[in-house]
Amino acid sequence: MADTEIAVIGAGVVGLAVAARLAPDHPGLILLDRNPKHGMETSSRNSQVVHAGIYYPEGSLKARLCVEGRERVYDLCRRHDIPHRKTGKLITATRAEDLPALDAIQKTAAANGVVLTRLSEAEARAHEPDVRTVGGLWSPESGIVDAHGLMDHFLQKALAAGAVLQPRSTVVGIEHRDDGYRLSVQDAAGVESFTSERVVNAAGLDGDTIAALAGIDIDAAGYRLHPCKGSYFSAATRCAKLVSHLVYPVPAKESLGVHVVLDTGGRMRFGPDAEYLPDRRFDYRVDPAKRSAFAEAARRLLPEVRDEDLEPDISGIRPKLQAKGEPFRDFVVAEESARGLPGFYDLIGIESPGLTAAPAIAELVARLVRA
Numbered sequence: 001m002a003d004t005e006i007a008v009i010g011a012g013v014v015g016l017a018v019a020a021r022l023a024p025d026h027p028g029l030i031l032l033d034r035n036p037k038h039g040m041e042t043s044s045r046n047s048q049v050v051h052a053g054i055y056y057p058e059g060s061l062k063a064r065l066c067v068e069g070r071e072r073v074y075d076l077c078r079r080h081d082i083p084h085r086k087t088g089k090l091i092t093a094t095r096a097e098d099l100p101a102l103d104a105i106q107k108t109a110a111a112n113g114v115v116l117t118r119l120s121e122a123e124a125r126a127h128e129p130d131v132r133t134v135g136g137l138w139s140p141e142s143g144i145v146d147a148h149g150l151m152d153h154f155l156q157k158a159l160a161a162g163a164v165l166q167p168r169s170t171v172v173g174i175e176h177r178d179d180g181y182r183l184s185v186q187d188a189a190g191v192e193s194f195t196s197e198r199v200v201n202a203a204g205l206d207g208d209t210i211a212a213l214a215g216i217d218i219d220a221a222g223y224r225l226h227p228c229k230g231s232y233f234s235a236a237t238r239c240a241k242l243v244s245h246l247v248y249p250v251p252a253k254e255s256l257g258v259h260v261v262l263d264t265g266g267r268m269r270f271g272p273d274a275e276y277l278p279d280r281r282f283d284y285r286v287d288p289a290k291r292s293a294f295a296e297a298a299r300r301l302l303p304e305v306r307d308e309d310l311e312p313d314i315s316g317i318r319p320k321l322q323a324k325g326e327p328f329r330d331f332v333v334a335e336e337s338a339r340g341l342p343g344f345y346d347l348i349g350i351e352s353p354g355l356t357a358a359p360a361i362a363e364l365v366a367r368l369v370r371a
Ligand SMILES: Cc1cc2nc3c(=O)[nH]c(=O)nc-3n(C[C@H](O)[C@H](O)[C@H](O)COP(=O)(O)OP(=O)(O)OC[C@H]3O[C@@H](n4cnc5c(N)ncnc54)[C@H](O)[C@@H]3O)c2cc1C
Pocket: 009, 010, 011, 012, 013, 014, 015, 016, 032, 033, 034, 035, 038, 039, 040, 041, 042, 043, 044, 045, 046, 047, 048, 049, 050, 051, 169, 170, 171, 172, 202, 203, 204, 205, 206, 207, 210, 229, 230, 231, 272, 315, 316, 317, 318, 319, 350, 351, 352, 353, 354, 355, 356, 357
């Protein structure tokens, strides 16, 4: 008999949401993370936007789980006093050439069940008088959430249901056995191991590493991750007074484009850009030399921003399944019986909108576990 029923690898927002959802039905669930605390990687290095579900192809997991997750996030926030604000979001066309793209965005959103209002130049200006615009789209369902507040909620719920969080514990080996999986875990004392009937891989930027440890050929499976860094610059308080909603440009190819990011504390940042990284030696420092490029991108949205208004801020790294220039890839949420690993659940490529989608991903995992 295995030592426990379920082990979740990774205590970012996804692993935490999964643990909170599964713990009541699986006593003694173990949640492992290599860091001293939960949520120290991508989940605390993002825009904290509750996405409406606008840009993703119809029927994709990104579209479905974003729309469902958004409703769940707002509901949790309301019921548990998690700081959030349904700010709404303006997608602005800053040049006449961008206007046709608005039609395409509106159509994709509608296919996902997300209603956007088309705005004339005057209407867009009425929403945001200081934003450069020749017309836009208004998304009433977009908003912001305190990611730490959301993660703390999931953690408390999991712990209250008897889950155990093991920080500073790096999974270094996974062996498939008759009674489940033997996980080898490196902590300060050395390497120890335990067995679990089922394993959920929510290891974020190392989701592919964990799948490989379990014996999956990640290239054949299409699971190899391509880390893509996104940097932010914070904006002076005078800039924060220029907008009252989230403001996005018409999206660029690799990301949604440098946009206005607001947080629940009233601060404003610009970002993130998109920079594919050559290897896994992650450096989260933001290159101050990017300031003028960021100021340029910011001025495309808000002409009043000056270079000296911006300071290097945080960065985050996207666990992308598509390499640079490759087409759309969806989230992987898979039970791996077909690869000879029953009871092993891979959550891979959970880039944006993973924060928004987390509670919906957890529901899907719960359905797979019950199946
Ligand atoms: C720049 C940027 C902006 C974004 N903006 C948004 C946004 O506005 N809205 C939105 O919805 N989403 C956004 N996202 C996406 C969102 O942040 C992620 O989808 C989400 O945080 C992923 O959560 P996770 O739990 O899968 O990953 P993580 O938060 O990375 O958690 C994975 C955990 O696994 C642990 N781990 C890894 N390997 C091991 C191991 N071997 N042993 C033990 N533990 C291990 C790590 O320590 C880590 O804590 C953004 C992402 C980026 C990078």
